[in-house]
Amino acid sequence: MNDDARPAPEPQDIPPRSGAADEVNRQDPSRRSVLWTTAGVAGAGLGLGALGAGTASAAGRGAPDAVAAAEAVAAAPPWQGRTMAGVPFERRSTVRVGIIGLGNRGASMIGLFLALPGVQVKAVCDPVRDKAEKAAKKVTAAGQPAPAIYAKDEHDYENLCKRGDIDFVYVATPWELHFPMAKTAMLNGKHVGVECPIAMRLEELWQLVDLSERTRRHCMQLENCCYGKNEMRVLRMAHAGLFGELQHGAGAYNHDLRELMFDPDYYEGPWRRLWHTRLRGDLYPNHGFGPVANYMDVNRGDRVVSISSVGTTALGLAAYREEHMEPDDPRWKESYIGADRTISLVQTAKGRVIRLEHDVSSPHPYSRINSLGGTRGVFEDYPARIYLEPTNTNHQWDDFTKYAEWDHWLWKEHANPPGGHGGMDYIMVFRLMQCMRLGLVPDFDVYDAAVWTAPVPLSHLSVKARGVPLPIPDFTRGEWRKARSGMDSEKPAE
Numbered sequence: 469m470n471d472d473a474r475p476a477p478e479p480q481d482i483p484p485r486s487g488a489a490d491e492v493n494r495q496d497p498s499r500r501s502v503l504w505t506t507a508g509v510a511g512a513g514l515g516l517g518a519l520g521a522g523t524a525s526a527a528g529r530g531a532p533d534a535v536a537a538a539e540a541v542a543a544a545p546p547w548q549g550r551t552m553a554g555v556p557f558e559r560r561s562t563v564r565v566g567i568i569g570l571g572n573r574g575a576s577m578i579g580l581f582l583a584l585p586g587v588q589v590k591a592v593c594d595p596v597r598d599k600a601e602k603a604a605k606k607v608t609a610a611g612q613p614a615p616a617i618y619a620k621d622e623h624d625y626e627n628l629c630k631r632g633d634i635d636f637v638y639v640a641t642p643w644e645l646h647f648p649m650a651k652t653a654m655l656n657g658k659h660v661g662v663e664c665p666i667a668m669r670l671e672e673l674w675q676l677v678d679l680s681e682r683t684r685r686h687c688m689q690l691e692n693c694c695y696g697k698n699e700m701r702v703l704r705m706a707h708a709g710l711f712g713e714l715q716h717g718a719g720a721y722n723h724d725l726r727e728l729m730f731d732p733d734y735y736e737g738p739w740r741r742l743w744h745t746r747l748r749g750d751l752y753p754n755h756g757f758g759p760v761a762n763y764m765d766v767n768r769g770d771r772v773v774s775i776s777s778v779g780t781t782a783l784g785l786a787a788y789r790e791e792h793m794e795p796d797d798p799r800w801k802e803s804y805i806g807a808d809r810t811i812s813l814v815q816t817a818k819g820r821v822i823r824l825e826h827d828v829s830s831p832h833p834y835s836r837i838n839s840l841g842g843t844r845g846v847f848e849d850y851p852a853r854i855y856l857e858p859t860n861t862n863h864q865w866d867d868f869t870k871y872a873e874w875d876h877w878l879w880k881e882h883a884n885p886p887g888g889h890g891g892m893d894y895i896m897v898f899r900l901m902q903c904m905r906l907g908l909v910p911d912f913d914v915y916d917a918a919v920w921t922a923p924v925p926l927s928h929l930s931v932k933a934r935g936v937p938l939p940i941p942d943f944t945r946g947e948w949r950k951a952r953s954g955m956d957s958e959k960p961a962e
């Protein structure tokens with residue numbers, strides 16, 4: 469059945485106060501339910517939402533309105549500061565870190581910060597006190613002084629950001645909180661690294677760019693997949709010209725999350741599932757987009773100019789609920805509108821094409837696709853395979869392990885990194901802390917964060933308008949034309 473036959477409800481900027489989330493909350497009087505309810509209320513005050521009200525309703529009227537809405541936000545506002553492209557951190561012997569959000573991600577990342585010399589965790593924040601206290605224990609167990617704990621309420625992160633003894637704030641909270649937390653950190657003079665996506669609205673991306681430029685603080689999306697071993701090897705090979713002129717790439721987040729999204733204990737509340745009741749597009753483009761954007765020097769010689777997205781009907785989550793939930797389960801009140809699979813085509817100024825896919829609600833083995841093709845050959849991941857002329861001429865994939873000599877220096881030095889996700893989390897944290905200690909330019913900046921996240925609101929608009937191409941803002945305001953280094957760093961002298 470297509471969209472015409474089954475009209476989906478309009479996306480809600482904020483879950484209705486008496487809606488599904490609150491119904492869920494009423495079932496559970498624990499501390500957690502308080503957090504879920506008040507997070508929604510706090511969101512209203514913080515101006516959270518899927519899209520500006522104007523853009524969402526405009527798109528519903530059709531493609532020309534979607535284009536007009538996207539064009540209005542694509543136009544660069546006047547500079548409020550100076551570019552942050554190529555701006556180094558201040559050199560410091562110790563990086564003092566504050567961590568906001570100690571759920572699955574924050575709790576696993578804290579150990580990586582603690583594993584590094586010259587890094588101190590000064591404060592931790594989570595309104596679920598137990599999580600904050602467990603994190604604090606990890607800090608003392610690592611031999612560092614007890615960190616300050618901020619667990620009073622949903623706004624206590626503001627007090628963490630006000631501390632004078634923090635250089636860098638790491639944010640690993642539900643998506644709707646990323647923007648206000650990044651903003652608060654910068655306004656309090658802190659560099660900030662945020663989990664993906666960095667914001668949910670296009671207007672918020674511009675605000676983060678302006679704020680980073682005005683405050684001279686770096687605002688980075690900590691895209692760990694850019695530091696994957698294969699991704700870094702392909703990056704170096706691409707920049708050395710092995711693929712010839714780059715033409716196309718693809719990235720994805722195809723990860724069956726149905727069980728986790730319905731598990732009442734995995735996430736802190738239903739926040740992740742509820743985004744499927746609000747947006748139709750690609751909710752999580754960054755893991756696939758970031759590495760391919762790096763291969764193509766996006767913001768460093770090329771730029772992404774437009775996106776066109778189409779989406780399937782939304783069947784997966786409802787079907788899972790049908791199979792697993794009792795008829796009186798409060799989750800039956802939720803209406804899922806997010807496409808099971810969103811496919812986006814992104815064009816660059818140099819005429820390259822990037823395909824993005826997002827699917828977390830269908831059976832599928834995990835894949836970020838991670839492919840790159842040019843005039844001399846092609847690489848595809850999952851599983852990794854390569855075909856490069858003149859070595860390969862028989863139409864058969866070749867073994868990617870033959871190209872280990874192209875490994876990035878970070879992977880040559882850290883052959884078996886600790887931590888999750890095959891070690892890329894550690895490599896990312898190591899490199900970021902190294903850049904901060906040595907006063908180097910970070911591998912990525914606010915412009916990369918904005919570009920990697922822009923498909924979230926834009927794909928929603930484009931899907932609703934049946935794939936109409938929409939402009940992607942030039943968040944660099946013209947600076948993208950200048951070639952500069954990014955992830956493809958040289959090993960620095962300590």
Ligand SMILES: NC(=O)c1ccc[n+]([C@@H]2O[C@H](COP(=O)([O-])OP(=O)(O)OC[C@H]3O[C@@H](n4cnc5c(N)ncnc54)[C@H](O)[C@@H]3O)[C@@H](O)[C@H]2O)c1
Binds near residue numbers: 596665735736737889
């Ligand atoms: N890069 C990766 O590989 C990766 C992996 C997993 C998750 N993530 C991202 O990390 C983020 C968190 O995901 P998760 O799986 O840990 O979710 P989670 O629900 O387990 O954790 C979120 C935490 O944020 C806390 N929180 C909520 N409101 C808060 C507030 N106002 N102040 C401080 N803390 C607050 C919650 O109590 C919870 O502990 C998401 O953005 C997710 O997309 C990234």
